[in-house]
Amino acid sequence: xxxxxxxxxxxxxxxxxxxxxxxxxxxxxxxxxxxxxxxxxxxxxxxxxxxxxxxxxxxxxxxxxxxxxxxxxxxxxxxxxxxxxxxxxxxxxxxxxxxxxxxx
Amino acid sequence: xxxxxxxxxxxxxxxxxxxxxxxxxxxxxxxxxxxxxxxxxxxxxxxxxxxxxxxxxxxxxxxxxxxxxxxxxxxxxxxxxxxxxxxxxxxxxxxxxxxxxxxx
Numbered sequence: 001x002x003x004x005x006x007x008x009x010x011x012x013x014x015x016x017x018x019x020x021x022x023x024x025x026x027x028x029x030x031x032x033x034x035x036x037x038x039x040x041x042x043x044x045x046x047x048x049x050x051x052x053x054x055x056x057x058x059x060x061x062x063x064x065x066x067x068x069x070x071x072x073x074x075x076x077x078x079x080x081x082x083x084x085x086x087x088x089x090x091x092x093x094x095x096x097x098x099x100x101x102x103x104x
Numbered sequence: 105x106x107x108x109x110x111x112x113x114x115x116x117x118x119x120x121x122x123x124x125x126x127x128x129x130x131x132x133x134x135x136x137x138x139x140x141x142x143x144x145x146x147x148x149x150x151x152x153x154x155x156x157x158x159x160x161x162x163x164x165x166x167x168x169x170x171x172x173x174x175x176x177x178x179x180x181x182x183x184x185x186x187x188x189x190x191x192x193x194x195x196x197x198x199x200x201x202x203x204x205x206x207x208x
Contacts, residue, residue, distance in 0.1 A: 025155055076110065
């Protein structure tokens, strides 16, 4: 059993999205992405089985699909197939926790 | 793709822990537990393969193991094997998001 303090991985960069792998196992992978205000996590997908969740723990922006933008604020979550196009656009500095099962 | 607003499942009861299944698929199960101040999510385990994460999105208390109590506040996460004894004790009203992969 392992405790992870997300407060310790709170770091933004004006250059690029910061990402920190919090956990990786055969069961799931958990990543913290810190997306600066205005930054884009581009829409992408992988042609494999599985799903992911994206939980906003700070800030706001939009969850992106192929042709959609869904408003996303702190405590909103998106669940999608890994094979479905998904992305995030940050309006403010925004922290998300992404859980991928099974891990990519 | 599905958006889930955790603000909508924020409900505490003086009688018992409130739990809301947010998502259930062959890949993972995601549950929101709202644990009132002083309430105990008892230490338990299941003798099966897999892991779980517990993310505190509001409040504070302790992550519990068989003989351990680890302070847990908003934005702290615990990762454990499903077969490892785990529980939570709430000091304040406390909301946690539990992700179980593969789902029980």
